[in-house]
Every structure is written in structure tokens, then in C-alpha cells.
Amino acid sequence: MKIKEIKLYTSKIKAQAEFYSQVLGLPIIKQSDRQVSFQIGNSMLYFEYLKTATPYHFAINIPANKEDEALKWLKSRLAILKDGQDEIINFTAWNAKAIYFYDEDKNIVELIARKNLKNATDHSFGSEQFLEISEIGVATTNIESEFNTLRSFMDIPIFDGGFGNFCAVGDESGLFILINRENKDWYPTLDKAFPSAFELKLSQQEKIYEIEFKSGKIEILST
Numbered sequence: 001m002k003i004k005e006i007k008l009y010t011s012k013i014k015a016q017a018e019f020y021s022q023v024l025g026l027p028i029i030k031q032s033d034r035q036v037s038f039q040i041g042n043s044m045l046y047f048e049y050l051k052t053a054t055p056y057h058f059a060i061n062i063p064a065n066k067e068d069e070a071l072k073w074l075k076s077r078l079a080i081l082k083d084g085q086d087e088i089i090n091f092t093a094w095n096a097k098a099i100y101f102y103d104e105d106k107n108i109v110e111l112i113a114r115k116n117l118k119n120a121t122d123h124s125f126g127s128e129q130f131l132e133i134s135e136i137g138v139a140t141t142n143i144e145s146e147f148n149t150l151r152s153f154m155d156i157p158i159f160d161g162g163f164g165n166f167c168a169v170g171d172e173s174g175l176f177i178l179i180n181r182e183n184k185d186w187y188p189t190l191d192k193a194f195p196s197a198f199e200l201k202l203s204q205q206e207k208i209y210e211i212e213f214k215s216g217k218i219e220i221l222s223t
Helices: 013-023 067-075 143-151
Strands: 002-010 028-031 035-040 043-049 057-062 089-091 096-102 108-114 132-140 158-161 166-171 174-180 198-204 207-214 217-222
Touching: 002 132, 013 028, 013 035, 013 043, 043 132, 057 174, 067 096, 067 108, 108 132, 132 143, 143 166, 143 174, 143 217
Parallel strands: 002 043, 057 108, 132 174
Antiparallel strands: 002 198, 028 035, 035 043, 057 132, 089 096, 096 108, 158 166, 166 174, 198 207, 207 217
16 A cells, blocks of 8 residues: 555644744745645645644655664654653564654654665765655544445555554554544553544555545545
8 A cells, every 4th residue: 555645634724834844944845825746756735724723643754764864864854752761663563663752743753764665775874865755543432344444445454453452554654543542542652542543545456446535434535
């Protein structure tokens, strides 16, 4: 699964535009008073103004060998979100290492180096090493129902977890991180998980799907 485009909502459109372009160094593709978009590797990230927007949790893939360089690069620009004293989190079951930080909306943004993707590079780390948006958090009250909605339209597997409190659906290039927001908060900060609305376009097995998460429910807009 590959996330081609994702639209998130923000109450701080100007601050987000400055953060992603000036702090992270991502190119602005389009900008207006109500929307700004960025190229993140093979993905497009859109922010649209919404006064009542609530925070998200999403991840960006980086090369498999670049977590140490990424940490140093990030620490020169912003504060790192830790798990205890750990700035780089080792997910041994996923063979991956991750770093977390806030943007201007207190969205939890994750850079993750997935060793299984074997996409190591010799290039110095910078924002051009942001390869793709690879995860979007989905805070729901019924994981099984949301998974069944996805499976009814596309052949998408469970990557990890189950229907209790956590289920990662997809593959290492793209995952829906489904959590039961009544029992679980976002890692690593334990921030409250809101059912924050989003829209995305993804490709799966050479088909394109447009998906919306709204009012706590996943809907397939088109296939």
C-alpha cells in the first residue's frame, strides 16, 4: 500500500506552512489562506484550515540506515519526543527504528527507518530523505468494523496486532494504525487520540482508492 496524497486539517495554517517549509525544509507546492501542500518524497501532504481541527499521528519513511543522522539533523531544528530517555525507539518486532516530534498543531510526527525495506543510501540526511508518508493514525471505537470496511473494497492484510486495542493494516510502505481510542492513547507521549478527520488517496495492487475518515468512520469514496 502506498499513500499518494493525504489531507489533514489545521487551525494554524500559517504556522504549519512555516514549520514544514522552514524548519523541515520541505518544498511548498501550493499555498493559500486556507490550504498549503508539500511534497514528501512519493507522497503529497495537504493541510486545510479548520477552526476545530484536532491532532493527528502520522509517520514518514526514511532510509533504513539513517536514523542516527536523522536524529542529529532534527535536534538542530526542534525538540525530540522521548520514551523515557530514549530518543530513537527500537521496534524490534518490526525491525525498525523511529524518532518522534511535534509540529505546530501538536501532531505527533514520526520518522521511521524500516530495515526490511533495504533502501539504505550514502547521501547525507536532509528533507530530501523523507521518502513517503507511511502511516496514518485512525482513532476509532471499533477496530474490527473499520478493518472490515477496508477489506470489503481492497485486499489489504493485517500487518500487526488484532481487533482489541491496536491493529496495523497494510504493509511497510503504507499502514493504517487503528487504535481503540477508548482504551489507548498515542505513543510515545500518551496524548489523547482524537478521531481527527482526514482524506487520502492510496494505491494498492495497482488500483487507486480514495478514502475518508470522518465522524469516526472510514468511508471508501471511490475505487
